[in-house]
Structures are given as structure tokens and as C-alpha cells.
Amino acid sequence: MNEFAIIEHFFNASSIKRKDVVLGIGDDCAIVQPPPDQELLITTDTLVSGVHFLPDMAASDIGFKSLAVNLSDLAAKGAEPAWMTLALTLPKNDETWLKNFSTGLFELANRYHVQLIGGDLTKGPLSITIQAMGFAPKNQSLRRSNAKPGDLIYVSNTLGDAALGLKNSMTIAKTYQDFLIARHCRPEPRIELGKQLRDIAHASIDISDGLAADLGHILNMSHVGATVYVDRLPLSNALLASVSREEGIALALNGGDDYELCFTVAPDKAHLLNTPYTCIGKITNQPGLDLRYQDEKKYNGTQAGYKHF
Ligand SMILES: [Mg+2]
Secondary structure, three states: OOHHHHHHHHHHHHOOOOOOEEEOOOOOOOEEOOOOOEEEEEEEEEEEEOOOEOOOOOHHHHHHHHHHHHHHHHHHOOOEEEEEEEEEEEOOOOHHHHHHHHHHHHHHHHHOOOEEEEEEEEEOOOEEEEEEEEEEEOOOOOOOOOOOOOOEEEEOOOOOHHHHHHHOOOOOOHHHHHHHHHHHHOOOOOHHHHHHHOOOEEEEEEOOOOHHHHHHHHHHHHOOEEEEEHHHOOOOHHHHHHOOHHHHHHHHHHOOOOOOEEEEEOHHHHHHOOOOOEEEEEEEOOOEEEEEOOOOOEOOOOOOOOOOO
16 A cells, blocks of 8 residues: 555544534645634644553554543643644554554544544654644633642542553552553543633643643742642552552652643632542642642652653
């Protein structure tokens, strides 16, 4: 198959078709028609073999995750996902790999009604770049920069599972391995939560590099500080069955790859959250991230998030 046949067979044919796509794959540009009174949100992420995933990761999981990390950024902004482009660099034309990759990719894309509207295929070391686009009502998108002193800090679901799943080590109890590996390979973008937070949260971010690093971005951009109680961090039964509580706390703070949302809410709006998310602390006037136990004792573990450079 040549490049055009591959794109048609493995990608265009699998994609859902949206009414707001005026022109899709096959021309120099795609043309889309965002709804009136909505603003457009655009994000991109690259996954490189050996850097973001192990070379032996299943192609279907790579397809799923490469879109999930982008949709997670849209979720953090409260956006409704709509379109994506894909730039794929492949060492060789491997049709089995392409079939599995596209199966994982479109499993997630079709669930959120995201249409593939363009892309590019090149030869080289395995790397996947997706650009995801979505929309939200004008001036209602969430930002990192709007946290206010007194806000309560919440996180969704549990933290640290993906970082432990990546290790896939023999120390993990067999009954929990599948759960932890799925948390690493198939993160669930919190799209519905993000949309719900438009009217409730002051600031929001998705946790990709670890809670400490990503909450740090909210603090820097909002010019505030925070107190977080490390023994309030939500840890799964699978995590606690596999490592000590202290190691679990370290994974939750620094492990990364969670793709859960961290958000801040004024206390008088907290009752509007209709699902029990975990309150882990509060925003303060004191610059920096103050990590403590609930008995006020200082937490002395490290707090370095994942950094590429
Ligand atoms: Mg992000």
C-alpha cells in the first residue's frame, strides 16, 4: 500500500464523520465550522518510542494513549472535543501494526465523537503527534491562572497508578497488574468532569508530570501558594496492595502519567460538585507548595516532577 492507500484504509475509513467538517482528509487543508458563540481550543502532544512509551507497548495501546493525552488537555480546559490531525512517523510499512494502532486510536476517538480531519505519514523512528481541537462557550474555558487564596484543591479518581503500572514489576500483586497496566496504557480523559467544572472551578490542569509539578503550574500562573495534605491523596487499593503508603504518596506526587484533573474551587461552590472528588488541601497566600501530613507535620519526600530537559 502507498501512503494514500494507508491513510484511506486504516484511518479515513475508520473515522466518524461530523456535520461541522466542511472538508476532511484528502485536500491541502481541512475546513471545519465551529459552532457560533463558542471558542476554539487547540492542543498537541508527541509520543516518542523509548521516551513516552516502551518500545514493546501494544500498538493498540499506543493509538489509544496518543489521543488520550491530547483529550486530557482539552478536558482540563472544559472543552468539548471535536477534531484531530495525526502526524505518524513509522520505521517501516507494517500493516499489522497500523491496523492495531488505528483500532486503539478510533476506539477512543469515536467514543468522544472526534473526527480525524488530516494527517501526515513519514518514514523514520516511531513517533506519533496528534493535534486535538475542541470548543467551549466563549469565556468559559478553564485556565491555570485563576486560582484564588481560600480555594479548595481537588483531584479526580486516584493518583500514582500509572507510574506503578509502567514498572510492571514482579512486586505487583497479580490480581492488580491488569488494573495498574491499564491505568498506564489507557488513561481515561476526564471530558465530562471538565465540562462540569466550567461553572464551578477557578483553575484546572491535567496531571501529566505528577501532582506536585502540575499543581506547581497552577500556583505559578495564579501567583498563589498551596498547602496539600499528603495523607489525603487518593491512592487505589491496587497501589496500596503493591507498595508502602509512603511509596504510594511519592508516586502520587511525582510519578506522573495520571491524566486525572487537579482543580481549585471556592468553598461556597464545593457543594456543586456532584461526584465525590478528593479535597487534598487549599490555596494560600504563601508562595510555593507546602506539603504536610494532616497532623501538620512537614512532608520531607522529594517533589520533582518528570522533566524532559
Ligand atoms: Mg496538560
